Amino acid sequence: MSEVDQALALLSRGTHEILVEDELRKKLESGRKLRIKAGFDPTAPDLHLGHSVLLTKMRQFQELGHTVIFLIGDFTGRIGDPTGKNVTRKPLTEADVKANAETYKEQVFKILDPEKTEVRFNAEWFGEMGAAKMIELAAQSTVARMLERDDFEKRYKANQSIAIHEFLYPLVQGYDSVALEADVELGGTDQKFNLLMGREIQKHFGQEPQVVITMPLLEGLDGVQKMSKSLGNYVGVDESPGSMFNKLVSMPDSLMWRYFELLSLKSNEELDTIKQSVEQGANPRDIKMELARELIARYHGDEAAANAHKSAGNQLADGELPEDLPEVEVDFEGGEAPIASVLTRAGLTKNSAQAKDMLKNGSVKVDGEAVAPSTMLATNNAYVIQAGKKRYARVSLK
């Protein structure tokens, strides 16, 4: 497999669509350092792993030597909602934008290589653009074309109003590609229309059109709906190592390859090796632990990743952890630990009989979830265990 073929194989992994793949091949063959653009909202970032799909793809480009442009769309953010109808979309101040950009940088440089990243703001070119140029830009597309965009079409047909400036925003995003001389633009599948607009605008301004790569939305931990804070099926990038570990290791097996594909920086060859190991009988839980370690290392460092399994139980799922939580260590010599024994040996129940009673009537919770009397806990792990309403402890099993 040629170097370009190999690059293409990696870069197309997990993508939804590449438009046009042949053009991407030619750009890769040119040997030039390509400019890879992705745009982000300047509103306060509250990132979860779903957002990192794009960043992971950007990082893959960087591994191949290309330059990534992390574009913050502050120009439109600072306009706010000019219809004045949407009070929640207030114009951002320059200070807001700066603060949000700093938060972004903190997070994104956990994935991106700062040496190969340009952080740019589109007010840089739009701030000094005149109304005349904006009109010229507006001339580059048509009403019919805009109404082809899914959301516009739906709103138009449903007689929901579309303000004229909403037609300008795809053009603004397209012009960003001109200003940045982008070779490739990455975005979610919902961004396809706007990304393609960039190609049109670049052509008008005499540039070679960018290749458009759309990435799918990452499924949440339920494996069904897209990852989203409001759906509760997410892993936040600022979650503790233990919490990340717990969530990632407990995802359905069916989801793990998807997460590997979209979030891991392992090569395709490494992934193939891992897949083969599962076919040959490896425990999927171990594979998920491997993924968890890679992702935790990214956000919290290698040491935290190595120890995450120990602190994984340190947090109640509902977050209601008492501040004065007693710490208890119980040694099962690396074997399996029946919950009833753990309760008594940790001092949470007086004896085995009380433990069994409480388990029977459902008043024992491990990491916030009621557990069955037959539950076995893995050793080399830590759990927050609750017996009744008042007795808690963080129990480390050896």
Add this chain to the structure above:
Amino acid sequence: MSEVDQALALLSRGTHEILVEDELRKKLESGRKLRIKAGFDPTAPDLHLGHSVLLTKMRQFQELGHTVIFLIGDFTGRIGDPTGKNVTRKPLTEADVKANAETYKEQVFKILDPEKTEVRFNAEWFGEMGAAKMIELAAQSTVARMLERDDFEKRYKANQSIAIHEFLYPLVQGYDSVALEADVELGGTDQKFNLLMGREIQKHFGQEPQVVITMPLLEGLDGVQKMSKSLGNYVGVDESPGSMFNKLVSMPDSLMWRYFELLSLKSNEELDTIKQSVEQGANPRDIKMELARELIARYHGDEAAANAHKSAGNQLADGELPEDLPEVEVDFEGGEAPIASVLTRAGLTKNSAQAKDMLKNGSVKVDGEAVAPSTMLATNNAYVIQAGKKRYARVSLK
């Protein structure tokens, strides 16, 4: 009738629509010097009487003490056609705009009072407007609203493309009213949509909305189609006094009141008096001559107006006047002149028999039109008379 009632009666004469008349009354009652806006294209002006309908209405406002703003839309003119598809709509240079503005001024100050006129160019405010403000402006209307405009609706339904910037132009025109703080905007009936947009934009920017007055298109001399150079039914404002006279005096009687209403600066009372005179038996031709004199005086001065009837025949209708046209004067002592006698006495035919022959076979033309043998020519007038293909003369009859 109160002063304001009288003003309203004059100002509404000939209008197609006033939106909203009550608001106009209030503005007039305020006693303020109102700001009356009308916008004109910066392309080379080639004006005819049709264009003067608006100017005449503007002049009526001036007679009432108000200020007229003659706005030249150079901002959009200098953008040209940004789609690059329309080669005939090239961007105008600053020099083009200046030259055209001078031509305009020459013509329009024949109607408008320069002391009460501001000549403005909208590049004054749009030239320094930023892209962000243009986006804010674009937010002030919706796609559905724009597609209500007749021409947009037709094109959209016929799948003809509408470039996005075309949606910006009504907003640009609307913002002109903000920049100029217009109290009233005048325009053709085809401009109604854009004029009303001005009201919306003014409201958004905290101004009292302008009153919109639409004026009908002036019918051409045929009394059927709108006046237009390409239809040949026009009177150009730079035509010679004689030509104006000829055209105006020969219009159908049914048209003369319409022309009076829309083009004359006479008061409503004066018009009533003239109408009564016709009811009492005055010759409509005399009324048309009175109108012709008013209009000719406007473009060529009082003396030219007084003498226009004399030179009225000096031009062939088709414009093919030989350069070495002989001048002949024939005295009929103020009576009527039979065409056969005129021909012979002017030396265009050898004798009365030849004259009659030529008249019979239709080879005699007066001012470019073949005439019947029984034709009588009015004295105190001049005609270009042609007998056969080679014999011409400009004949003044006394």
